[in-house]
Amino acid sequence: MNKEKTVLSPEWSSRIRRYSLQSKSRIRGQHKGSHRSKYLGSSLEFSDFREYHPGDDVRQLDWNVLARTEKYFIKRFLDEQEMRVHILLDTTKSMAQEEKWKVAKQLTVALGSMVLNKDDHLSFSYVNNTTLPPFRKKGARFQKAFEQAVAKLEKPDTKGNFARNALTVIPKDLTVLIIISDGLEHLEEWQIFFKQLPKLAGDVRFLQLQSAEEMAPSYTGDVQLVDMETKEPLNVSMSQAVLTSYQQMRMAHQKQLEALCHQYGIAFLSIKVNDGIQHILFQQLTKAYWIR
Template identity: 60%
Template sequence: MTQSNFLLPNEWASKIRRLSLNTATKIRGHHKGSHRSQRFGASLDFSDFREYHPGDDVRQLDWNVFARTEKYFIKRFLDEQEMRVHILLDTTKSMGDEAKWLFARQLATALGLTVLNRDDRLSFSYVSNKPTPPFRRKGSTYQKAYEKTIADLREPTSSESFAENAIRTLPKDMTILLIISDALEPLEEWSAFLSKVPRFAGDVRLIQVQSLDEKLPTYSGDVRLIDVETSASVNVSMSQNVLRSYEEKQQEHQLQLEALCRKYGVQHIIVQVADGIQHALFNQFIKAKWLQ
């Protein structure tokens, strides 16, 4: 079994091919694609008629209408444009739990394959300690190359702040921006980041990956907790009061993050690692109308 197959089983290929990203925002691509644009162009989908004006393409004149009205009208057709989708993956150390990291990469792989399969333009990036060229491709012929790009990512070791540095990895003029992160960094950093992303994409979505231990720790007794990103440590006696205090702060963080998403027009979904990738793709995303 290859590493890419380990991320996403081969039998999922046919299921993913039936999915496509759904968006109500304006298609921003400048090249031909499979999505209906609000602009008029030269597809086979008829839109309406418009009176002829000097300079219009005479090949679009409708002579049947002229025969009935003795007026010149041209036929207008809906243009079909590509979507530009960018997937941004959090590779900071807090994503390093084995199950969480596999889950996040499976999400990135599956979503990217739905984009490429629809002949849309996909780009992918992550925050790294050293400059890394982004993946930018269009079309189903690059599905294997994209799978390998994600599968080749080692365990997350970035010591940089994701929310503070992610903006510099983004391309401009995207249709959809998909952010995959645990969103555990300070809310001030997330506020600054989310306030800027709408200028890059008309449709921004935050997929928050959450493990059971993050939601409700199962530790007991006297433990030493070490922050995997800052290496700061603290000795804690895991009493009911401590667990209750943690749960309250975790809920407060969550509520404020959701408020920030609403403020800046960012769609937000929490996906639980324990629920599995299939539940996220074929239940949560379809129910939220992110996929169809």
């Protein structure tokens, strides 16, 4: 029997259940979830039941259902609305570096699990050379299915431009859109992409992944570099002047990418994959108030 692929250990999955994705964006739609509307009053109407989870208001327990089923259920009302969260993962070849790809998948599963665990609507997609239906589910019971879907993703090898093609795989009418990418494509492409995003979601976030090798290359002497996207080779003598020039170009790209995000109201967070998933989740993302 083949063992199911996993991205996070059971211990991690248990810890993640204590956290939730935060958003100040207006919750869209009339679908029922775990987020209370600001508008309380006579409009509250009974909708249906859901299983009781620790932390729920015990005053909403339905004792008649308990007597019939011997299970705890709470009443849900129409003021409890869902968040609609979409995670977009960059699977182009520049993401193929082992540690970067590992952390990208871990973040995808962790954030998606937080969404599902709060009875919110999660969708997930990536730009691919073939047409694949995106993951669209709601509720904690789909956490394992979501993790398996991400775990099955092979090493990134998507051809083409991520920013240019991403709009084709993003649904509309979202509460939160999370983009996980290394942000290495041309700034002109990002600007065209970012300009369209406020129409799709009230809360857009760009999570940039950077590796230690990208930030501070350790190459010395005469080397042949190969572009991961085009496979074109380039012979370079790695002198101090070349390294200095690279760092200047990298920092300029970084600052302009962050400035573009700010221009279009996109929350930007750059992380070092070598810091590890624990530090990224429970230090950086909590400090940025993305989760709590």
